[in-house]
Structure formats: structure tokens, C-alpha cells
Amino acid sequence: MSRISELVEELCPDGVLHRRLGDVAEISGRNVAPKDMGDGDVNIYSLPAFDRNRTPEILSGTSVGSAKTKLSDPAVLVPKLNPHIPRVWRLENLPDRAYCSPEFYPLKPDSTILEIGFLYHYIANKIEWLAGTVTGSTNSHKRLQRDDYLNLRLPVPPLEVQREIVRILDQFTQLEAELEAELEAELEARQTQMKYVASTLLDGDQLALTTSESIRDLCNINRGVVISKDYLTEHPGAFPVYSSQTTDFGVFGYIDTFAFNDHEAITWTTDGANAGSVFYQRDKKYTITNVCGRLVVKDDRLLTSYLYYQLKYRAKNYVSQGMGNPKLMANQMGAIMVPLPSIQEQERIISILGPMESLTADLISGLPAEIQARRKQYEYYRDKLLTFKELAA
Incomplete structure (x- = not known):
């Protein structure tokens, strides 16, 4: 400068x-x-x-x-x-x-x-x-x-001034690109690590020796109802509506009533590009749309959060691609077989995957903010460097 x-x-x-x-x-x-x-x-x-x-x-x-x-x-x-x-x-x-x-x-x-x-x-x-x-x-x-x-x-300052400004702004641009690549690489590494650990814990030899049962035998299964954007507009409120989105934990919007009041449950996307996406709901009053399903565990041999991790890493494997419209309907979800280790083993798996998921989620939420902060800094200096007092006529 x-x-x-x-x-x-x-x-x-x-x-x-x-x-x-x-x-x-x-x-x-x-x-x-x-x-x-x-x-x-x-x-x-x-x-x-x-x-x-x-x-x-x-x-x-x-x-x-x-x-x-x-x-x-x-x-x-x-x-x-x-x-x-x-x-x-x-x-x-x-x-x-x-x-x-x-x-x-x-x-x-x-x-x-x-x-x-x-x-x-x-x-x-x-x-x-x-x-x-x-x-x-x-x-x-x-x-x-x-x-x-x-x-x-x-x-239009003298060319020598222009060249020095370009040198500085190019350097800012390069640093921003390097930071973005570094943060994205860290996120990818965390996600790869998470998948590896989850695969080891959820599909390992120890679980292969346990009994497995179908989700329909372990859970109550529900589908949602059609809720339009107009309905969201006409009934604003504090209770979330879950649908086929993958952002914001699947929230489609908020209304003034709720269909379910769950201590623990799992919702999943049944139709479309995001079919098979799974979300864990805890102490929630909420509603689900017709492209969303709900699981509530009814068997005391199964912990809801353990089932969540099983489905998070396996549900996509059961999505059908017929007619170009991916689907994981209630009958398909109900047929998925879930290994049932002891409650102690389920708790151990949760204790490992839970903190790892939280760290990854923090990185995902922080990545755009960090990149945006650097971009704003670059834009601030760019504006300053490109602003000159006009020469009086």
C-alpha cells in the first residue's frame, strides 16, 4: 500500500x-x-x-x-x-x-x-x-x-500506478482462492474421515455377527401431507415443516400448528434429487410434507440416534431411480434391515460419531462465513485502491 x-x-x-x-x-x-x-x-x-x-x-x-x-x-x-x-x-x-x-x-x-x-x-x-x-x-x-x-x-492513473494496483489485487485474489481451496480440502478430509469411521463402526465384522431386523418391525412409519408455499404464507408461525430440502436441516418453512410432538424421531426425504436424505429430530413439534417420511422407534432394543447413523450412511443405497425420479418410499424404508448390537455397543458408536458429526457441521457452517469475510475484505481494499480524487479541469 x-x-x-x-x-x-x-x-x-x-x-x-x-x-x-x-x-x-x-x-x-x-x-x-x-x-x-x-x-x-x-x-x-x-x-x-x-x-x-x-x-x-x-x-x-x-x-x-x-x-x-x-x-x-x-x-x-x-x-x-x-x-x-x-x-x-x-x-x-x-x-x-x-x-x-x-x-x-x-x-x-x-x-x-x-x-x-x-x-x-x-x-x-x-x-x-x-x-x-x-x-x-x-x-x-x-x-x-x-x-x-x-x-x-x-x-485513469498513470500506468505505473495501475500496474502496482493490479499486482496487489491479483495477490489478494490468489490468497482468497488459496484460502477457499484450503478450507474446502479440510472439509473434504473431515467428511472422508467421518465416512471411513462410520463405515468401520456400522458395517464392521462385529455388527455382521449381530441379529438384524427390518425397520417396519422396529419403528412406526408415517408419511406427510401436501403443504403449499401459499399455506406457509397464510399460516406463519414458529413450528417447522420438513420437506425435501437438504439445507437448513430439511426445513421447508414454518407454520402456526404442528402434526407431531416427538422426543426423538427420524425424518427422511422420499422423492426427488434428495431422496434418502435423513434428519434426526429431538424434542420437536413439527409437520412433514408428502415428500417426507417419519420414523419413531417402538422397540427398546434400538436407540433412535444409532438408527439415524445407520440410515445416514446406508439409506441412499436403497433409493430407486425408476423413471428418472429417485424415490425411497415408506415400503422401501420399512424393508431395510438394521443390525442390532447391544445397547452398550450402540451407545459407544453414538459417542464416537456424534462429536465427529458436530465438528464437521461446524466446519460446514463456518466455511461460507470465513470465505465471505475474506471476500468482503478483498472488496473493501479493491474499492479503496480503485478510488482516486478527480483531477480538477
Whole structure:
């Protein structure tokens, strides 16, 4: 930071010129039909490619489905559509035969005045504001026009100042990416460890020697009822409704009544992409929807929390995939066989898996907050570094 202060004091102590973006950069490129791309491989910078780790798709020219914009010079790709998703792509070293989706504008800076990295960080800093200026029936239909970008006014400090700012912001970006990768790796390691320990405890040789019984013989089984979003709106309250969600412990919403008042129970998702997801309910007054089931243990040889761990790691194996709609219905759940070790052994298993699950849950909940905190810190410094006093006319 001190180096930037020194450069500003030396090179632009009275402020910097603020220029219209269209005066220091242009929207470049020309549209090319697939038939004119030839048979060789081409690099396609598309919206899906951005979302997949910012790696271009490599296709043969004749297999490209529609016209693309030819890229000949380094550029910053900025989005036309869905600007609420900040897809800003910095392309400094273009491969041969590079094209971008027409849903991007390629912004080519005048390199004698504007560093491409400075332009990239400036647009990244402005994209949220730009998204708020456009209209559309939904976020997915909001669209930015050429002049929305070209009419932006930006500070244009001397190139030496720009380069130092880019160096610092690139370093921030790299540190943020490394932190995110480190936290995600730690989470993955914890989850892998949890699965290994659970597999050892729940499917080990010792349990294989115990008796097993079906869930229908060990539990009372219930299905839920249809509850619409309108019903949630019309009957707000404090009692949770569990459904097919996997976030927020399966909570669909809250209403003013409840169907069950359980000391201990297990709920699970019966239909859809999340079929087989299992949740442990303790001292809860709640309701379940028609895509959710409920288990209440009726046999004193089985602990509910032990059954929860058995199903957490095994229920997905019983999900049927017929007709493209995954299901784990009540009859399928009821047929699952559960090993029944002694109560003491069940308690031992719970005492090991419970703390491990809590640690993993804490990491899962803390990961987004930690990443967001670092991102806010980066955005704060980015905004500070890109703000300059305007040179008086």
C-alpha cells in the first residue's frame, strides 16, 4: 500500500483524470458462423465455460452450434445477460482460434493508457452496481447494453500506478482462492474421515455377527401431507415443516400448528434429487410434507440416534431411480434391515460419531462465513485502491 501512496504522490499528487470507458477501451471482435471456423479445434469462452473453473471449451469448428465472436486481442469479457452473476473474465494470453459467446462483450483496452488488469478489477468492482441498473422480468432476463459499459467513468492513473494496483489485487485474489481451496480440502478430509469411521463402526465384522431386523418391525412409519408455499404464507408461525430440502436441516418453512410432538424421531426425504436424505429430530413439534417420511422407534432394543447413523450412511443405497425420479418410499424404508448390537455397543458408536458429526457441521457452517469475510475484505481494499480524487479541469 505504501508503494502506491509513494507513486501517487510522485506521479499524480493533484488527482487523476476520470475518463469515459468508451474513450479508453472498445468492444472488439466480429461474429463468425460455425461454417467459417474450419475443421480444426477452436477455444470457446462461454458462460458455462466460465462457470466450470474459467476454462474454455475446446471444440472442432464444425461442431460449434451457433455464431461466436472472434477474439484477436487480449480483452476483458463482460456479461450481457444475468449480470447478477458476476461473470467477468480476464483474457491476457489468448490461444489461437479463440472465440467467445455472444452473451459476452469483449472489452479491449487501449494499452497505451489502460492496463488490462486494471480494467478487469475496475469492472469486477462495478458489476454489482451495473446489475442494479438494468430491468427485466426476472434476474435471468436482465441484460446490459453496450453503452451501459462504455458510458462508465473510471479513474485513469498513470500506468505505473495501475500496474502496482493490479499486482496487489491479483495477490489478494490468489490468497482468497488459496484460502477457499484450503478450507474446502479440510472439509473434504473431515467428511472422508467421518465416512471411513462410520463405515468401520456400522458395517464392521462385529455388527455382521449381530441379529438384524427390518425397520417396519422396529419403528412406526408415517408419511406427510401436501403443504403449499401459499399455506406457509397464510399460516406463519414458529413450528417447522420438513420437506425435501437438504439445507437448513430439511426445513421447508414454518407454520402456526404442528402434526407431531416427538422426543426423538427420524425424518427422511422420499422423492426427488434428495431422496434418502435423513434428519434426526429431538424434542420437536413439527409437520412433514408428502415428500417426507417419519420414523419413531417402538422397540427398546434400538436407540433412535444409532438408527439415524445407520440410515445416514446406508439409506441412499436403497433409493430407486425408476423413471428418472429417485424415490425411497415408506415400503422401501420399512424393508431395510438394521443390525442390532447391544445397547452398550450402540451407545459407544453414538459417542464416537456424534462429536465427529458436530465438528464437521461446524466446519460446514463456518466455511461460507470465513470465505465471505475474506471476500468482503478483498472488496473493501479493491474499492479503496480503485478510488482516486478527480483531477480538477
